[in-house]
């Protein structure tokens with residue numbers, strides 16, 4: 001063997017050792033990320049742009065009147081009682097109310113920064129979803145926790161609630177795996193970790209109505225209470241077979257109909273599919289249609305993140321990175337959907353200039369009252385002029 005060949009072989013084996021070393025390092029880092037990543041993600045294919053383009057954008061939400069500006073910190077949901085008094089829960093732990101004469105009252109305080117969905121029962125109690133503590137009842141006696149567990153497991157993300165005429169409280173639990181402060185991990189994981197629950201005040205029992213939901217959010221009852229509607233903030237559909245590609249999941253923004261009576265009792269159907277945004281709270285309107293607040297959770301600049309498991313693990317492991325790419329867009333959008341699931345009209349603030357990240361819309365007395373997780377006021381929009 002001549003010396004040139006020998007030195008070539010040595011340098012080749014040197015290169016091989018080097019690349020082996022680099023490869024093992026990469027492998028170790030990857031393993032580290034995958035093992036310590038808190039999620040086991042599915043890949044997400046984003047919806048066709050057509051669903052958004054079907055609903056032309058406008059700026060009608062920019063005409064909102066701001067109620068209680070500076071007094072109400074990120075009021076996620078609002079409710080108005082039969083006397084026209086408006087209630088909302090704010091991030092500083094207050095349940096505040098707005099009297100008809102325009103004055104705000106700090107009404108009841110609870111040690112919480114995660115009170116979301118709110119409703120009022122026939123008997124006049126205020127029911128609030130506290131993401132972390134469960135379902136709360138608020139009245140003249142103060143605040144009581146009605147339920148915090150289901151089947152022995154803690155409720156992690158109570159989100160929105162509605163009372164049926166038999167007194168049952170139906171409420172959503174967005175994720176059984178991640179709490180409110182980690183909701184983005186549930187989005188990255190893209191798995192059906194949520195459930196719809198029912199609290200029966202006569203027996204003090206909490207039961208699961210539907211499980212395996214994709215981040216269930218708003219809950220509403222139909223006019224006749226023969227079905228309820230529950231919105232899945234993001235619904236992943238497995239298109240692996242259809243597209244003959246590994247693990248391709250398409251996102252659909254949709255709400256489901258769950259029959260409470262009649263021949264379809266206990267069945268779940270699609271109420272509205274392909275919404276032009278991720279549905280948050282939903283409320284029945286006086287005419288039998290529904291108001292749904294839609295969020296823009298995935299910004300177009302960072303769509304790619306949702307198409308790679310590696311990116312997802314990386315983002316889930318390093319929260320700082322997620323902050324950089326989290327696509328929470330400022331755009332606000334509210335749609336009015338008929339009882340047959342057709343979109344009748346929509347109101348937007350396309351730039352979020354006046355009101356952004358609207359999470360709920362409640363109709364009362366020809367006005368829409370809007371909650372938001374980025375505003376410090378309740379939006380009030382006259383419907384006749386809008």
Ligand SMILES: *[C@@H]1O[C@H](CO)[C@@H](O)[C@H](O)[C@H]1NC(C)=O
Pocket residue numbers: 099100101102103
């Ligand atoms: C507004 O009404 C509430 C409730 O009736 C009352 O407590 C409050 O003093 C009133 N405020 C003003 C400024 O009239």
Ligand SMILES: *[C@@H]1O[C@H](CO)[C@@H](O)[C@H](O)[C@H]1NC(C)=O
Pocket residue numbers: 146147148149204
């Ligand atoms: C209801 O059940 C919970 C346990 O799930 C219990 O802590 C609470 O005291 C009960 N309330 C009533 C009124 O029985």
